[in-house]
Amino acid sequence: MGNVNRKEAAEIARKLLAWYHEHKRDLPWRRTGDPYQIWVSEVMLQQTRVETVIPYWTRFIQRFPTIEALAAAPEEEVLKFWEGLGYYSRARNLQTAVREVQERYGGRVPDTLAEISSLSGVGPYTAGAVLSIAYNVPLPAVDGNVFRVLSRIFLIEEDVSKPAARKKFESLAEFLIPPGEASDFNQSLMEFGATICIPKHPRCLSCPLQTLCKAYAEGMQEDLPIKAKKKPPRAIDILTGIVRNGDGNRDGERVLIVRRPQEGLLAGLWEFPSFEATPGKSPAEDLQHSLRQQFAMTIQVEQHFANMQHTFSHLHWNLQAYSCRLSGTVETTVTAADNWRWVPVGQLGDFPMSAVHQKLAKLLQGLV
DNA sequence: AATTCGGGGGG
DNA sequence: CCCCCAGAATT
Known part of the structure; x- marks a missing residue:
């Protein structure tokens, strides 16, 4: 070649x-x-x-x-x-x-x-x-440009997606x-x-x-480079809680955010607490159960907040967000932990969040 | 060699 | 809707 x-x-x-x-x-x-x-x-x-x-x-x-x-x-x-x-x-x-x-x-x-x-x-x-x-x-x-340019100049019909x-x-x-x-x-x-x-x-x-x-000489420039098609992303259903506490004390209302693990998808970014939906369970029950299990919190689901769809390279999120409220008050000693915090809505912008959760944050702030 | 990792622009 | 984008790390 x-x-x-x-x-x-x-x-x-x-x-x-x-x-x-x-x-x-x-x-x-x-x-x-x-x-x-x-x-x-x-x-x-x-x-x-x-x-x-x-x-x-x-x-x-x-x-x-x-x-x-x-x-x-x-x-x-x-x-x-x-x-x-x-x-x-x-x-x-x-x-x-x-x-x-x-x-x-x-x-x-x-x-x-x-x-x-x-x-x-x-x-x-x-x-x-x-x-x-x-x-x-x-x-x-x-890079991708060079693969394309060289495959055309020299008419190389090798699959450039192969390592x-x-x-x-x-x-x-x-x-x-x-x-x-x-x-x-x-x-x-x-x-x-x-x-x-x-x-x-x-x-x-x-x-x-x-x-x-050479590709132009053969009229093949539109057909190069040869590249295998990618698999379609798999879809998963995500439930997200926009959980606000009701204490209404000096700091006003706060919302719960959680930091994702240091490895894997969106590692280290903050987000509203999210869980893969359990098939067959009602969203409200499912969310309530997950929040209790993960954070030992009792919440009540108030109403539907928003739906979001987002496609990653290999994953498609179908996300449903619900407004929730914490039952009871937050102890001052547990208003923050290493990987979750109660933060004023106005301070959400201080935390790195993925595109989807940034959109949710803006909705919550009434900016959209 | 095949998967996992984001997000947006443009046909 | 699909493809592509100045790819790398992990398995």
């Missing part, structure tokens, strides 16, 4: 670099040479669009401008800055990795493949991207890097895929590589 000689490789690189210098977007992380800040951008960009990342990166770098700043921050604050971006283990891994750079590498992002790859959350793509972009090390950075395909595309991408131009070339390949050689209806009429693209 992709048999290229040095001359063809040089021509592709030359044309892509010329196109890139003319058409590259003015992205905020292209204005810095700081390897840490470039690293942050690459982690945020994993499975995430450039337009989505821009405001997150800007706020994150403003708050955590250096490795020292991020290393010293409370994890929950880091999550708060990541809130809504998804794949929250990226944030946790990034902070773990940054702390290791502090200890092991004296606060300087390592510039070798072995060292940077040992950091948590740094896989083959991110390692190549940071090393090439920040240090101009001639290593490939194969085995990655190594072949990596060696091809590495071979194409012109001497001394790893940084710009790798970015040109991705930028080209993001703006010209796009997934559907590629802009072949504006393409600087049209004359040498």
Whole structure:
């Protein structure tokens, strides 16, 4: 596959670099040479669009401008800055990795493949991207764009969703890097895929590589890359309690939130207490039973609050939320615990929450 | 090699 | 509605 000689490789690189210098977007992380800040951008960009990342990166770098700043921050604050971006283990891994750079590498992002790859959350793509972009090390950075671009230029009909395909595309991408131009070339390949050689209806009429693209010559550009279809997400029913206490004392009304476990889906995020529904049980009974079992609380379900549907990569939530009220008063000594708290509705925004629960919080605050 | 991890934009 | 997105870790 992709048999290229040095001359063809040089021509592709030359044309892509010329196109890139003319058409590259003015992205905020292209204005810095700081390897840490470039690293942050690459982690945020994993499975995430450039337009989505821009405001997150800007706020994150403003708050955590250096490795020292991020290393010293409370994890929950880091999550708060990541809130809504998804794949929250990226944030946790990034902070773990940054702390290791502090200890092991004296606060300087390592510039070798072995060292940077040992950091948590740094896989083959991110390692190549940071090393090439920040240090101009001639290593490939194969992301979804590069799979698509190379599969079309060289008409590679291999299933790119198979892990085995990655190594072949990596060696091809590495071979194409012109001497001394790893940084710009790798970015040109991705930028080209993001703006010209796009997934559907590629802009072949504006393409600087049209004359040498094998897929275009065969009229196959729309059929590449080959990718296996994903399984549909499985659906589960979730019951959520918007539980308010009725003490009405000096602090006013408070609502119960719970922190999810440190591992698994939405790890470490706060949410209104939620449980997978028990088939055959009435929602009110089910919710009452679950809250008693988990938090030793007696509540009464007052009324239906809202329905939410949310699809994750592999899961579909069908969520029903009910307004509930705590029976009796809350002892002042148990108004907070390690993984649950009673908080004033106005302070819900201080806690990192998933997109679904953010929406519930806004409904509760009357902001919608 | 197959699953688990979020969320949103666009055809 | 489906696909895709500057993927990595776990099993």
